[in-house]
Amino acid sequence: MKAIETFQLPTAAKVNYINAEYGLKSWLLTRDHKRIALLYLGSISFFFFLGGLYAMFIRLELLTPQGDLLSSATYNKVFTQHGIIMVFFFLIPSIPATLGNFLVPMMIGAKDLAFPRINLLSWYIYLLGGLITIYALLAGGVDTGWTFYAPYSTTFSNSYVIAAGLGIFVSGFSSILTGLNFIVTIHTMRAPGMTWFRLPLFIWAHYATSLVMVLGTPVIAITILLLAFERLAHVGIFDPAAGGDPVLFQHLFWFYSHPAVYIMVLPSMGVVSELIANFSRKNIFGYKFVAFSSLAIAVFGFLVWGHHLFVASQSVYAGLIFSFLSFAVAIPSAIKVFNWTATLYKGSISYDTPMLYALGFIGLFTIGGMTGLFLASLAFDVHVSDTYFIVAHFHYIMVGGALFGYLGGLHYWWPKISGRMYPEGWGRFSALVIFVGFNLTFLPQFVAGYLGMPRRYHAYPPEFQVFNVLSSAGASILGFGLLIPAIYLVWSMRYGKHAEANPWHLPGLEWRTPSPPPTENFLVTPVVTWEAYEFAPPEEMQVVGRLRDEAVSTE
Amino acid sequence: MQTSWIPFIPESASTVSSKVDALYFYLSGVTLFFTLLISGVIVFFVIKYRRRNPFEIPRPISGSHKLETLWSVIPFIIAMSMFVWGAQIYFENSRPPKNANEIYVVGKQWMWKIQHSTGQREINELHIPLGRKIKLIMTAEDTIHDFFIPAFRIKADVLPGKYTTQWFEATKAGTYHLFCAEYCGMNHSGMIGSVIVMQPSEFDNWLSGNAGQQSPAVAGQQLYQSLGCITCHGANGEGGRGPTLVGLFGRKVDLINGQSLTADEAYVRESIENPQAKIVAGFGPIMPTFQGQVTPEQLIQLMSFIKSLQVTGAPAATAPNPKLIPSPAPSAAPNRQ
Numbered sequence: 048m049k050a051i052e053t054f055q056l057p058t059a060a061k062v063n064y065i066n067a068e069y070g071l072k073s074w075l076l077t078r079d080h081k082r083i084a085l086l087y088l089g090s091i092s093f094f095f096f097l098g099g100l101y102a103m104f105i106r107l108e109l110l111t112p113q114g115d116l117l118s119s120a121t122y123n124k125v126f127t128q129h130g131i132i133m134v135f136f137f138l139i140p141s142i143p144a145t146l147g148n149f150l151v152p153m154m155i156g157a158k159d160l161a162f163p164r165i166n167l168l169s170w171y172i173y174l175l176g177g178l179i180t181i182y183a184l185l186a187g188g189v190d191t192g193w194t195f196y197a198p199y200s201t202t203f204s205n206s207y208v209i210a211a212g213l214g215i216f217v218s219g220f221s222s223i224l225t226g227l228n229f230i231v232t233i234h235t236m237r238a239p240g241m242t243w244f245r246l247p248l249f250i251w252a253h254y255a256t257s258l259v260m261v262l263g264t265p266v267i268a269i270t271i272l273l274l275a276f277e278r279l280a281h282v283g284i285f286d287p288a289a290g291g292d293p294v295l296f297q298h299l300f301w302f303y304s305h306p307a308v309y310i311m312v313l314p315s316m317g318v319v320s321e322l323i324a325n326f327s328r329k330n331i332f333g334y335k336f337v338a339f340s341s342l343a344i345a346v347f348g349f350l351v352w353g354h355h356l357f358v359a360s361q362s363v364y365a366g367l368i369f370s371f372l373s374f375a376v377a378i379p380s381a382i383k384v385f386n387w388t389a390t391l392y393k394g395s396i397s398y399d400t401p402m403l404y405a406l407g408f409i410g411l412f413t414i415g416g417m418t419g420l421f422l423a424s425l426a427f428d429v430h431v432s433d434t435y436f437i438v439a440h441f442h443y444i445m446v447g448g449a450l451f452g453y454l455g456g457l458h459y460w461w462p463k464i465s466g467r468m469y470p471e472g473w474g475r476f477s478a479l480v481i482f483v484g485f486n487l488t489f490l491p492q493f494v495a496g497y498l499g500m501p502r503r504y505h506a507y508p509p510e511f512q513v514f515n516v517l518s519s520a521g522a523s524i525l526g527f528g529l530l531i532p533a534i535y536l537v538w539s540m541r542y543g544k545h546a547e548a549n550p551w552h553l554p555g556l557e558w559r560t561p562s563p564p565p566t567e568n569f570l571v572t573p574v575v576t577w578e579a580y581e582f583a584p585p586e587e588m589q590v591v592g593r594l595r596d597e598a599v600s601t602e
Numbered sequence: 603m604q605t606s607w608i609p610f611i612p613e614s615a616s617t618v619s620s621k622v623d624a625l626y627f628y629l630s631g632v633t634l635f636f637t638l639l640i641s642g643v644i645v646f647f648v649i650k651y652r653r654r655n656p657f658e659i660p661r662p663i664s665g666s667h668k669l670e671t672l673w674s675v676i677p678f679i680i681a682m683s684m685f686v687w688g689a690q691i692y693f694e695n696s697r698p699p700k701n702a703n704e705i706y707v708v709g710k711q712w713m714w715k716i717q718h719s720t721g722q723r724e725i726n727e728l729h730i731p732l733g734r735k736i737k738l739i740m741t742a743e744d745t746i747h748d749f750f751i752p753a754f755r756i757k758a759d760v761l762p763g764k765y766t767t768q769w770f771e772a773t774k775a776g777t778y779h780l781f782c783a784e785y786c787g788m789n790h791s792g793m794i795g796s797v798i799v800m801q802p803s804e805f806d807n808w809l810s811g812n813a814g815q816q817s818p819a820v821a822g823q824q825l826y827q828s829l830g831c832i833t834c835h836g837a838n839g840e841g842g843r844g845p846t847l848v849g850l851f852g853r854k855v856d857l858i859n860g861q862s863l864t865a866d867e868a869y870v871r872e873s874i875e876n877p878q879a880k881i882v883a884g885f886g887p888i889m890p891t892f893q894g895q896v897t898p899e900q901l902i903q904l905m906s907f908i909k910s911l912q913v914t915g916a917p918a919a920t921a922p923n924p925k926l927i928p929s930p931a932p933s934a935a936p937n938r939q
Contacts, residue, residue: 119788192785198762199745203711203787287763290876293746294761327651328658333665358748359759360766363696367689374681378674385673386665388640391647395658398648406648410641417633420681424629424688426695430622430755433748433783497626498612499752501783504791508779552657582659 063466063563078163079566084149085464086170087140092533094136094177101129103526106488106519114506122505123190124206130193135215136177138449139307142314143225143260144173146456147253149464151229153557153564154247156238156573161231169224176218183210192503194304197285197296201277209278212271219264222310226260229253238556240575247555247579248324248337252317255341259306259313259348267303270296294359301352309348311445313341315408315452316383322405322455323387325553327394330580333386340379347376357428366425373423380416384409399551400474404455407482411447415440418493433503435514436496439489446485454481454532461536462550466563467543473535480528487521554581615774615799616754621691623755628687632680695756698769702737705730706818706902709740709747709760712789714780715899719906720809721817726795728780730772731805737769739867741898748784751797757783762898765867772799822907825900829892839911844889845882848911856883870905 064081074082104125108116117125148166152159160166183189189211191200200208233254237246274296276282283289285296324331331337353361353369361369387409396402418440422428431437461469495514500507507515549558554577560569614620651660705728708715716724730736740749740760749768750757753776758768782793800808826832826839839847845855850870856862858881863869872879874896877889896904 114791119791123785123788123790190787196746196785199785199787203745287761328653328660330662330664332663333670336665336670357692358757359746360761360764363693366692370689370692371685374685375678377681378678381677382670382674384640385669388643388647389665389669391644391651393660393663394647394651395653395655395660396648396651397653406644409644410637413637413640414633417636420684421626421629421633424625424684425693426618426622426688426691426755427625427629428688429692429695429757430752432757433750433785494610498610499750499779499781501750501781501791503785506791508794580662582662 062565063561064566065466065563067566076167078159078167080148080152080160080163080166081464081564081566081568083166083170084145087144087148087173090170090174090177091137091140091145094132096533098129098132098137099526099529101125101132102522105129106522108505109507109515110519112507112509112512112515117505119505120190123192123503124188126503127190127192128184128188131180131189131211131215133445134193134307134311135218136173136180138311138445139222140173140218140225141311141449141453142318142456143229143253143256143310144169144221146318146453146460147229147256147314148225150460150557151232151250151253152236153463153560153568154250154555155233155236155241156556156569156575157232157236158567158569160228161236162228165224166228169221169228172224173218173221176214176216176221178214179217180211180214183207183214186210194300195271195274195296196300197274197277197291197293198287200274201281201285202288209275212274216268216271219268222260223264226257226264229257230261233257238573238575241556242575244335244338245575245577245579246338248320248331248334248341249314249317251338252313252320252341255345256310256313256317258342259310259345263303263306263310263349266299267307270299270303273299294356294361297356297359298352301355302349305352305355306345306348308441308444309344311449312412312452313344315449315456316341318452318456318459319387319405319408320383321555322401322459323390323409324580325459325551325555326399326402326405327391327396328582329390329394330578330582331386332389332392333382334579336382337386340382343379344376347372347379351376354423354428357425358432370423370425374420377416377420377423380412384413384416398475399458400469400471400478401455401459403475403478403482404451404458407478408448408451408455411443411451411482411485415443415447418443431496433501434496435492435500435502438502439492439496442489442492446489451481454478457536458532459551460557461539462546463557463562463564465536465540465543466546467539468546468550469532469539469543470535473531477528477531477535480531481525484521484524484526484528488518488525489521491515491517491521613753613774613776613778614755615772615776615778616751616756617771617773618691618695619753619755619773625684625687625691629684632684695769698737698767699735702735702769704737704739706899706906707738707740707749707760708743708899708902709749709782709786709793710743711745711787712782712793714749714782714793714795717818717899717902718809719818721820722809726780728795728797729805729808730797730799731802732772732775732799733802735769735771737767739902740766740768741902743898745786746784747782747786747793750781750783751778752781753778753797759784763871765871772797775799775801818903818906819910820907822900822903822905822910825896825904826907829895831904834889839908843885845885847908850911851905851909857881858883858885867905870908871901874901874904 064079108122186207188206189208190206191204191208233250273284277285281289283291285291285293287293320331320337351369351373353365354373357366422440458469458474491514495511500511546562548561556573611623614623704719706717714726716728742760742762744762747760748757749760754770756768756770758766760766776799778797780795780797782790834842834844835847836842850865853865854862855865875893877891878887881887
C-alpha cells in the first residue's frame with residue numbers, strides 16, 4: 048500500500064502555531080521554530096527593502112555618465128551599504144533562517160530544532176548585528192565597499208568602518224548558531240524511518256550549508272577583529288607602512304566570503320531540487336549525486352578563495368592552482384543542473400508560480416555558473432576583474448540563483464506557513480516580470496564589463512552609457528516586479544483562500560500535517576516508510592485524491 | 603585575429619588582446635551552447651510533459667550511472683580546456699621579456715604619476731611607442747590601486763610597500779583608456795587617464811621634446827650621495843664595509859643565514875627599509891634603517907641608479923646609460939650587458 052498517510056487529528060486545524068498564543072510577548076519569547084522563522088522573515092524583508100533602496104540610487108546615478116545625482120562620497124557609501132546589507136543581512140540568512148528554520152524540523156518529522164532557545168537567541172543576535180549596522184548607516188555610513196579592503200579600510204577611510212564591521216561580526220554568530228542547530232537536529236532528530244537517503248534534498252543542502260556556516264564564519268569574525276585592531280591601534284598586520292601585508296587581508300576575507308557564496312546559493316539549490324521534483328511529480332534524477340554534490344560544493348568551496356586575487360600580486364603558481372580548483376568546483380554544480388533537467392523528463396509538469404521560479408533559476412544559474420568559468424580562466428579574469436563583468440556574474444548567482452530560489456520556496460511553502468493561498472495569477476505574472484527585469488538589468492553589464500567599464504565608478508566615460516541606461520531600465524522593471532509579491536503575500540495573510548493541508552498533493556512530511564501546522568508540527572510522531580519524492584503510482588492516483596478529502600474531513 | 607567587425611569587443615591594441623579575445627570567443631561559444639541546450643531541453647520537456655490531469659502520477663525513474671558519468675566527465679574535459687588555455691596566456695604574460703623598456707608608475711589618491719627611464723614625467727598620461735616591449739614597475743603611495751588598460755586586456759594591482767610589474771607591446775597607434783580598477787576612495791572614478799600609443803619616430807620626438815628632466819638614475823645617484831650610502835657601498839657601488847651593488851639586480855645573493863635569493867625590487871626595497879632582515883654573507887648588521895626617509899619615488903630612483911651600475915664599474919648615470927634610452931630603431935639598440 049503506497050497510500051499517503053496523514054498524521055493529524057481532525058481538531059488540529061483549529062489550533063495552530065499562529066493562533067496558539069496571542070500577544071507580542073508570545074512572539075518575542077517564542078521557542079517555536081516556525082514563529083522564529085516568521086520573526087526572521089519580517090526582519091530580512093526589512094533589510095531587503097533597505098538594500099533595494101540603495102540599489103535604486105545606484106541605478107539612478109548611473110543613468111548618466113557624469114556623477115550628478117549624488118556626490119562621489121555619497122555614491123561610495125550607497126554601493127557599500129547596498130552590498131553589506133544585501134550580503135550579510137539578507138542573502139546569508141535568507142533561506143536558512145526563514146524557510147530552513149520553518150522546514151528543517153517539519154521535513155524530518157521533528158517537533159522543533161534541537162536547541163529552540165539557541166534558535167531564538169540567534170534571531171536576537173542577528174537583530175543586534177542589524178541594529179549596529181543601521182547605527183553605522185545613520186551615523187554617517189561606511190565607504191569601503193562591502194569587501195573592506197585594507198589599507199583603505201584601516202588607514203584612509205573616514206567613515207564608520209568599525210561600527211559596520213561590528214554589525215557583521217555580531218550577526219555572524221547568529222549564522223554559526225543556526226548552522227550548529229541544523230547539524231545537530233539533522234543528526235539526532237529524524238523521525239523513525241527517516242534515513243539519510245530518505246531525506247529531502249532541501250535537508251541535504253541545509254546540512255552542507257550549515258557546515259560552511261560553522262566552519263567559515265569564525266574566519267570573517269577574526270578578520271573583522273584584526274581590521275578593528277589595525278584601525279584603532281595600528282598594530283601593523285595589514286598596513287605596509289607598519290610592516291604589514293594588505294594582501295593578507297584579502298586572503299582572510301575571501302577565505303570566508305567565497306564559501307559565503309555557497310551559504311547563499313546551496314539552500315537555494317535545495318529549494319530548487321524540491322520544486323523540480325514536486326512540480327513534475329517525479330523523484331529527483333540521481334538523488335545521491337545531487338545530495339553529495341552539495342557536500343562536494345561545501346568542501347571544495349573552501350579551496351578556491353585565491354581566484355579573487357589573480358591580479359592582486361598573488362604568485363603565478365598559486366594562481367594556477369586556484370584556477371584549477373575553481374574549475375573543479377564547477378563540476379558538482381553542473382551535475383545538479385543536468386539532474387534537474389533530467390528529472391523533468393516524462394514528468395507531469397505544472398506551471399505553478401514556484402515552478403516558474405525554479406525553471407528560471409536553472410536558466411539564470413547556468414549563465415551565472417558558466418560566466419564563473421570565464422572568471423576562473425586566468426588570462427580572461429585579468430581583463431575583467433573589477434569590471435562590470437564581475438558585477439553581472441555575481442548578481443546572476445545571488446539574484447538569479449539565491450533570490451529566485453528564495454522566492455520560489457516562499458511561494459511553494461506559503462500555504463503551509465500562512466495557511467492561505469497566494470493569488471496564482473499574480474504570482475505567475477510577477478515571476479515573469481522579475482525574470483525579464485533581472486535579465487535586462489544584468490545582461491548589459493556583462494558587455495559593459497568586457498568593454499572595460501570598472502566597477503564602483505561614480506562617473507564613467509560616455510561610451511558606456513547605453514548599457515547603463517538598459518540596466519537602469521531593467522532595474523526599475525525588477526523593482527516593480529518585486530513589489531507585486533510583497534503586496535499580495537501580505538494581502539493573502541488576511542484575504543487569501545484557506546489552504547488545505549496538502550494543496551499540491553505531495554508526499555513530503557511537511558504536507559502531511561495541517562496548514563498552518565500545530566505548534567508540535569505533528570500530533571503523532573510520524574513513521575516514514577517511503578522514499579523521498581515517492582509519489583503514488585498512476586493506478587492509485589484516485590487514492591491520492593481520496594486521501595486529500597480525508598485530510599480535511601475525519602480520520 | 604581581425605576582430606574589429608564583431609560588436610561589443612573593446613579596441614584590441616596589444617599583442618595579448620587578440621589572444622584574450624580568442625579565449626573569450628571560445629568561452630562565450632561554450633556558454634551559449636550549454637545555455638541554449640539546457641534551456642531548449644527544459645522548454646521542450648516543460649511543454650511535452652505538461653500536466654494533463656491533476657492527479658496523474660508519472661512513472662518514477664531513479665537515475666543512470668552512465669549519464670551521471672557522462673555529464674561529469676564531459677564538463678570536466680571542457681573545463682580543463684578552459685583552464686589550460688587561460689593559464690597558458692597568463693603564464694606567458696607573467697614573465698616580462700628581458701629587453702623591455704622600463705617605465706615607473708606610482709599610484710596615489712587619485713592620480714597616476716609616471717616616469718620614463720629617461721626622466722620624462724607624466725601625470726595620468728602614458729606615452730609609449732608602437733611595437734616595443736614596455737615593462738611597468740608599479741607601486742603605490744597610499745592605498746591599493748590597479749593599473750588597467752582595457753584595450754591591452756591587462757591589469758594589475760598597484761600596492762603600497764610592494765612592487766608589481768606588468769608588460770605589454772602595443773600593436774595599434776591611438777589613444778586608449780587608463781582606469782584605476784581597485785576601489786581607492788572618494789575620487790576612485792576620477793583616477794583615469796589615457797595611454798597614447800605613438801609611432802616609434804614620433805615617440806622619440808616626444809621624448810626629446812620633453813627632454814631636460816633628470817633621469818631617475820641621475821636623481822638616484824644624488825640621493826645615493828646625500829643619504830650617505832656612499833660611505834659603505836662605495837662611490838660607484840663597488841662596495842666596502844657594505845656589499846657591492848654593481849650588477850646587483852638578477853644576481854644570486856648569499857645570505858649570512860645560509861639561504862640565498864635572487865635580487866629583485868622587493869629585496870632591494872626591504873634592504874633599504876629594513877636592512878637587518880636579510881644580511882649578505884660576510885658582512886655585519888651595521889646598516890641603519892631608511893624607513894620613512896625615502897619616498898616610494900625616491901626608492902624607485904635609488905633602484906634605477908643601482909640598475910645603472912654595470913660590471914664595468916663606471917657610474918653610468920653621469921652620462922645617461924644608453925640602455926635606458928629607447929633607441930630610434932631596434933636594429934641600433936645596444937645589447938644589454
